[in-house]
Structure formats: C-alpha cells, structure tokens
Amino acid sequence: MSAVIEAKQLTSVRAERLLFSELSFQLQTGEILHVEGPNGAGKSTLLRIIAGLLEPLAGSIHLFGQPQWGDPECWRRQLLFIGHKPAVKAELSALENLHFQATLDGVTNVDAWALLETVGLLGLEDIPAQQLSAGQQRRIALARLWYSQASLWILDEPFTALDTYGIQLLHERFQHHLQQDGVIILTSHQPLTWSGDRLKKIRIEFQDDGELHE
Numbered sequence: 247m248s249a250v251i252e253a254k255q256l257t258s259v260r261a262e263r264l265l266f267s268e269l270s271f272q273l274q275t276g277e278i279l280h281v282e283g284p285n286g287a288g289k290s291t292l293l294r295i296i297a298g299l300l301e302p303l304a305g306s307i308h309l310f311g312q313p314q315w316g317d318p319e320c321w322r323r324q325l326l327f328i329g330h331k332p333a334v335k336a337e338l339s340a341l342e343n344l345h346f347q348a349t350l351d352g353v354t355n356v357d358a359w360a361l362l363e364t365v366g367l368l369g370l371e372d373i374p375a376q377q378l379s380a381g382q383q384r385r386i387a388l389a390r391l392w393y394s395q396a397s398l399w400i401l402d403e404p405f406t407a408l409d410t411y412g413i414q415l416l417h418e419r420f421q422h423h424l425q426q427d428g429v430i431i432l433t434s435h436q437p438l439t440w441s442g443d444r445l446k447k448i449r450i451e452f453q454d455d456g457e458l459h460e
C-alpha cells in the first residue's frame with residue numbers, strides 16, 4: 247500500500263540550533279501520528295514544515311506521492327492545519343467566527359448553527375470570542391474539523407484547554423476521520439487513548455549539542 251504522507255530525512259534549524267536531523271516517517275490511511283517531546287524540542291516546527299508553512303533545511307515530504315512544493319494549491323487543499331493558538335477573531339462572535347473560518351477554508355455550505363451545537367457553543371453564539379473562555383475559543387477553532395474535506399489533519403496541541411467532554415468529542419471526531427481513511431498528525435502533552443498499530447509515535451529530543459559549528 248502506498249503512503250498517504252512520507253517524510254524523508256527532514257532536518258530543521260531555528261535560531262542557529264539544530265532541532266532535528268534526518269527525521270523520516272510515513273503514514274498509511276487511517277493512521278495517527280503522535281509527535282512527542284519536551285517543550286522547545288521542535289514539535290510545532292515539524293508540524294509547520296509538514297503544513298508547508300516553513301521550509302526544512304533538508305529533506306522532502308510527499309503527499310499521495312506528490313512532492314510538497316510541486317503544486318502548493320493542491321497540497322493546501324489536501325491538508326488542514328490548526329495551530330496551538332486558537333486562530334479566532336477576538337472581536338467577532340462565535341457564530342461570526344465560524345462563518346469567517348469556513349469562508350477562509352473555501353467552504354460555502356456550512357450550517358454554522360449545527361456546528362455551534364456540535365461543539366457545544368449553542369447559546370453563546372453572540373458573545374465576542376474575546377469574552378469566551380480558553381476552552382470555548384478552542385472549540386471555535388476545532389469546529390473546522392466537522393466540515394473539513396482534507397485527508398491530512400495537522401493539529402498542534404488540539405486538546406489544550408478542553409474539558410473532559412471536549413476531549414471525548416475530539417476523540418470521536420478523530421475516530422471518524424481515521425475510519426474514513428483520513429490521517430492525523432498531532433502534538434499533545436497528554437497521552438492519547440488510541441492503541442494498536444493505527445497509532446504511531448515519534449519523539450523529538452534535544453540534540454546533545456544543538457549548537458551549529460562551522
């Protein structure tokens with residue numbers, strides 16, 4: 247079976263510090279990759295590289311056999327990236343944020359009210375996002391997962407600030423995506439509940455001597 251995504255020999259340097267080198271992995275349909283490691287090790291950097299938001303110093307990534315930089319538009323359509331800070335507009339309400347996100351994602355037929363209900367924000371639709379709690383803002387950002395058509399989800403700390411029910415909801419959504427042959431790459435400082443061979447892990451550690459020498 248061919249891989250959905252294949253990363254080969256990735257190397258990244260930030261602020262003159264080597265974060266990781268020659269890092270490789272591949273994922274088949276229905277697999278989830280948990281990127282682990284201490285604060286500052288380079289997990290978000292790796293996710294941003296996979297999402298095409300940062301260039302690695304070396305290495306390559308293929309999605310469905312296509313090189314990352316071959317057709318950037320096509321690449322972007324096939325993945326969904328949600329960063330570790332909820333990208334919500336502070337002055338817009340929850341409902342307006344959902345419309346705004348869907349428009350940015352190029353989705354025109356979203357039922358924002360149904361989405362609000364799904365992510366547990368019904369009744370809070372008119373409140374500006376800046377007045378919502380951290381977990382409620384996270385739910386706005388994660389609502390994209392309920393309409394996304396992308397095969398590959400790249401999620402940086404998606405569980406942050408979520409309560410027990412929110413975490414369960416997200417797990418159920420992940421399960422559904424994987425059953426639909428989707429693929430997920432995420433960071434999380436909390437352990438994941440998946441078991442078996444559908445869960446893969448890579449760990450990024452601080453390099454012994456991350457300083458770059460001439």
Ligand SMILES: Nc1ncnc2c1ncn2[C@@H]1O[C@H](COP(=O)(O)OP(=O)(O)OP(=O)(O)O)[C@@H](O)[C@H]1O
Binds near residue numbers: 261265283284287291
């Ligand atoms: N925009 C930037 N410019 C320069 N260096 C950066 C930038 N963003 C991050 N870094 C550095 O890159 C290193 C890795 O950061 P990264 O955010 O990838 O870590 P992380 O493993 O995701 O950490 P955490 O668990 O705290 O989220 C850190 O030393 C950080 O200071």
